[in-house]
Amino acid sequence: MELTNLDKILVGESKFRKTQVEKAIYHDFTHDWDKVKELPKELRSKLNKHCSLDINATLFSSKDNLTNKALIVLKDNNAVETVLMRHSGGRNTLCVSCMIGCPMNCAFCATGVLGLTRELTTDEIIVQAIYFARLLKKEKQRINSVVFMGMGEPLLNYENVMAAIRLLQSPNGFNIGARHISISTCGILDGIKKISNEDLPLNLAISLHGSNDEVRRSLMPIAKGYTIAKLMQAVDEYIKKTNRKVMFEYLLISGVNDKNEHALELSKLIKNKLTFVNLIRYNPTGKFTPSSTKQMKKFKDILKNNGIPVTTRYRFGLDINGACGQLASIKK
Numbered sequence: 001m002e003l004t005n006l007d008k009i010l011v012g013e014s015k016f017r018k019t020q021v022e023k024a025i026y027h028d029f030t031h032d033w034d035k036v037k038e039l040p041k042e043l044r045s046k047l048n049k050h051c052s053l054d055i056n057a058t059l060f061s062s063k064d065n066l067t068n069k070a071l072i073v074l075k076d077n078n079a080v081e082t083v084l085m086r087h088s089g090g091r092n093t094l095c096v097s098c099m100i101g102c103p104m105n106c107a108f109c110a111t112g113v114l115g116l117t118r119e120l121t122t123d124e125i126i127v128q129a130i131y132f133a134r135l136l137k138k139e140k141q142r143i144n145s146v147v148f149m150g151m152g153e154p155l156l157n158y159e160n161v162m163a164a165i166r167l168l169q170s171p172n173g174f175n176i177g178a179r180h181i182s183i184s185t186c187g188i189l190d191g192i193k194k195i196s197n198e199d200l201p202l203n204l205a206i207s208l209h210g211s212n213d214e215v216r217r218s219l220m221p222i223a224k225g226y227t228i229a230k231l232m233q234a235v236d237e238y239i240k241k242t243n244r245k246v247m248f249e250y251l252l253i254s255g256v257n258d259k260n261e262h263a264l265e266l267s268k269l270i271k272n273k274l275t276f277v278n279l280i281r282y283n284p285t286g287k288f289t290p291s292s293t294k295q296m297k298k299f300k301d302i303l304k305n306n307g308i309p310v311t312t313r314y315r316f317g318l319d320i321n322g323a324c325g326q327l328a329s330i331k332k
């Protein structure tokens, strides 16, 4: 898909015409300009020539077909992965990537191992949503929610991520309410502050994964610069400003961060905050062992008994390496 020439092609066109073009791409999800009959023939032929709507992608589906993963090849031949999770009742969540690789190097994450190749542009983020919106349209379904939990750290590609979010939530675009859009960060403090000043009620998720600095540092290099105390202060300020609930994501890794004392420590850390914990069983990326079902239950019970709201994340797409922490832009 090639939209970089779009502004140039539309120079001199009326606002009405531009809205028609945007609606065709981001709302009607057309894949062929010739089908957009409301546009004059001459404009359609220019768009055909300079603004291709083709997406070069390979689709992978899990055995239960609840998860689809697309490997999208970009203009410079870099590839990006994006994952669609199908919930019961016909609701669909899209997990998008915002970088090729990631500079944050979290020890449990296949993307982190790659290092950063480059950030994605707004168009390259949006093309992931367009690909799956087209696919779902054929099934008379739509994307209901979007999570920025794929490859990359969204708060380090702030401008492009926010521009993509504005298209996702626009009525002329995907028309997905901001309340159904979530950003997950490993803890970029100035980004958390910036997002609290946005006029959109987005959801914020924090990858915590450790109940103390020592454990967190062993898993996430960012914790060497930002202590948990500083992170909690940023979260408190975010909640004060937005009055929105924050999700703490917590991967459970056997023997590393899943002991009973960690659950107790975590409970104390976030007690009485407008937050909840989302427990995620570590998805194998080669380095660690996932917690046992028994220990996961124990960990959850300790949180619950200490008054902490807690949920467990369903493991989508494990058999196509599409689960949390497994995205690595490699054909599998």
Ligand code: SF4
Pocket: 102, 103, 104, 105, 106, 109, 110, 111, 112, 113, 150, 151, 152, 153, 186, 207, 325
């Ligand atoms: S978990 Fe997120 S921030 Fe950490 S390396 Fe992976 S993609 Fe980057």
